Amino acid sequence: MEEESVADECYRPLSAEEEGGDGSDAFGPGGDEFGDEFEDGELGVESDAEDNFGDSFFDKWEERAVDSIAELGCINFKEITAKEILMCHFLDRSVAFLFYSLYAKMNGFAVRKNKIWRNVRNEVTQQEFGFRGMGSVNDGMQRKREPKAETRCGCEVEMCVHVHFESGRWIISYFQDVHNHKLLDDRLTFMLSGHRKMDAATLEQMNMMPRDGIKTPQIYSSFVQTARGFQNLSFLKRDMYNQIGKYWRLIDHWHYMVDALGLSDNQWVSDLYSRRRMWATAHIRGNFFGGFRTMSRCEGLHSMLGKFVQSRHNLRDFVEQFMRCISQMRSREAHSDLLSMVGEPVLQSPFHDLERSAAKKLTRAIFFNFRPMLFRACTLKVRTHTWSQTSDTFTLSRSANARREWQVCHYGDSNNFKCSCLRMESLGIPCDPIVAVLVHLEMTDIPDSLVLDHWSKSARSKVRAFVEKGLFCWDISANI
Incomplete structure (x- = not known):
C-alpha cells in the first residue's frame, strides 16, 4: 500500500503549463469522436521521461517491454502491483489499451478509451484510459420508459500513456487503481460490455x-x-x-x-x-x-x-x-x-432512503416488484397506534376509503413486522402498509427481517459458502 501511494503521488498527468502551453489556447478541437475515443487534449505535449520517472526508469528497459498480444499471456494480472505496471512500456497505444483492458477484466471492472493529446504537428502524444462508469448521470432527463441502472459512479480509476520521443515507446505516465465501488467476480466480469465482442x-x-x-x-x-x-x-x-x-x-x-x-x-x-x-x-x-x-x-x-x-x-x-x-x-x-450487481436503479419514489436501501439489498427483479409499494404507501395514513408489552399495533387506511383498514404489528425486540394482508408471508415482499409504518417510524433502512435470504443479493454467496464448508454432501456409506 505504501508503494502504491508513492506511485500515485509521483506519477500524475501533465498539465498544460508543464507541457509548454499556457493552459488557455493550448487545446485542440475537443469533443470530436473518432470510434470510441475523443480528442480533448493539449497541443505541444513533449516531455522527457527523466523529468517524471527518474534515471532508474531505464534500468532493465528491454525486460519491461510489451510489444505484442502474445506477451500479455505471460503476465499475471491478478498479482501485478501498481509499481510494476508503471514500469511497463508498450509498442503503441493499442497494445497499451489491451494491456489495461485485460488487467481490468482480471480484477472485476471494465475500461474505455478517453482523452487524447496531440502536439503542434498533430501527432498523438498521450492518451487516457478510464473506468467505463466514470462520470455522473444526467438527472435532468425525464423518460417514459424504465431508465437503465446508473452505472456512472464517479470512479476515478485511470491509466494514462505518453509517448517517449527518443525510443518511440509508449510509457505509463499516470496510474490510479482506487475504486469507489465493488469489483465483480471472475464469473461475471466477462459479461460487462467492455469485454464482450464478436469477431x-x-x-x-x-x-x-x-x-x-x-x-x-x-x-x-x-x-x-x-x-x-x-x-x-x-x-x-x-x-x-x-x-x-x-x-x-x-x-x-x-x-x-x-x-x-x-x-x-x-x-x-x-x-x-x-x-x-x-x-x-x-x-x-x-x-x-x-x-x-x-x-x-x-x-x-x-x-x-x-x-x-x-x-x-x-x-x-x-x-x-x-x-x-x-x-x-x-x-x-x-x-x-x-x-x-452492476449499476444502481434510478430513484423514483418519494422515499429515496428506503428505495436506495431496498435496491442495495434486494435483487433487481424483486426490487422492481417492491418499488410500487413505495408509491402506494403515500396514500396510506396511520389512524391509531396502540402499545403493548411485546409489540406496537398500527391501524392504517387509505384517504379515499377510510372503511378498509389494515393492522401492522411491530415487534421491537426482533424488529419484525406483520401485516393483516399477509403479503409478506405469502410473497416474501413487504406490503404498502408495512412501508407506511416504516415511514411513520422515520426509518431510512429496510430491516433485515423484511428481506428474505433467497431474495437478497447475498443469497448466492451464502449458498456457496455453505457448500464450501463441506456440510452439503451425501455419504453413500450411510445408506448401505
Whole structure:
C-alpha cells in the first residue's frame, strides 16, 4: 500500500503549463469522436521521461517491454502491483489499451478509451484510459420508459500513456487503481460490455446458420458447446440476437427497396450490395416483445427441459442434454446476477432512503416488484397506534376509503413486522402498509427481517459458502 501511494503521488498527468502551453489556447478541437475515443487534449505535449520517472526508469528497459498480444499471456494480472505496471512500456497505444483492458477484466471492472493529446504537428502524444462508469448521470432527463441502472459512479480509476520521443515507446505516465465501488467476480466480469465482442469469423458463421432454419438459441447453444461453457464465450445471447436481427433487417429492407424500385436485374445495384461492408452504419429501429408464463414455475421448468430432453433419448443422450440445460440455466442466473450487481436503479419514489436501501439489498427483479409499494404507501395514513408489552399495533387506511383498514404489528425486540394482508408471508415482499409504518417510524433502512435470504443479493454467496464448508454432501456409506 505504501508503494502504491508513492506511485500515485509521483506519477500524475501533465498539465498544460508543464507541457509548454499556457493552459488557455493550448487545446485542440475537443469533443470530436473518432470510434470510441475523443480528442480533448493539449497541443505541444513533449516531455522527457527523466523529468517524471527518474534515471532508474531505464534500468532493465528491454525486460519491461510489451510489444505484442502474445506477451500479455505471460503476465499475471491478478498479482501485478501498481509499481510494476508503471514500469511497463508498450509498442503503441493499442497494445497499451489491451494491456489495461485485460488487467481490468482480471480484477472485476471494465475500461474505455478517453482523452487524447496531440502536439503542434498533430501527432498523438498521450492518451487516457478510464473506468467505463466514470462520470455522473444526467438527472435532468425525464423518460417514459424504465431508465437503465446508473452505472456512472464517479470512479476515478485511470491509466494514462505518453509517448517517449527518443525510443518511440509508449510509457505509463499516470496510474490510479482506487475504486469507489465493488469489483465483480471472475464469473461475471466477462459479461460487462467492455469485454464482450464478436469477431468477423463468428459473425459470418452465425449469419449463415439462420438460412438453414437454425434458431438463435440453438446457434448460441452450439457456440457454448464448442467453447465448453458459456463463460468461455466473449459474447452473450443478447449480443447474438442483436447481430442476427441487424443482419436480417438490412437484407429485408434492401430487397424491399430494390423490388419497389424495379431494380432487381440492375447490375450496378447488385455490385453495390456486394460491397455493403463498406457502407456507413445505419440507424434502424426494431420491434420488441416479451415472453410470458401461463400457470406456474413448474410449467416453465417443463418447457425448458422439453427443449433439450426428448423421449427417444437414451441414458447417455439424456445426461448430455440435461447438462446443456443446466449450463443454460446457469448462464441466465449469472446474467441476472450481473444486472443486480452492476449499476444502481434510478430513484423514483418519494422515499429515496428506503428505495436506495431496498435496491442495495434486494435483487433487481424483486426490487422492481417492491418499488410500487413505495408509491402506494403515500396514500396510506396511520389512524391509531396502540402499545403493548411485546409489540406496537398500527391501524392504517387509505384517504379515499377510510372503511378498509389494515393492522401492522411491530415487534421491537426482533424488529419484525406483520401485516393483516399477509403479503409478506405469502410473497416474501413487504406490503404498502408495512412501508407506511416504516415511514411513520422515520426509518431510512429496510430491516433485515423484511428481506428474505433467497431474495437478497447475498443469497448466492451464502449458498456457496455453505457448500464450501463441506456440510452439503451425501455419504453413500450411510445408506448401505
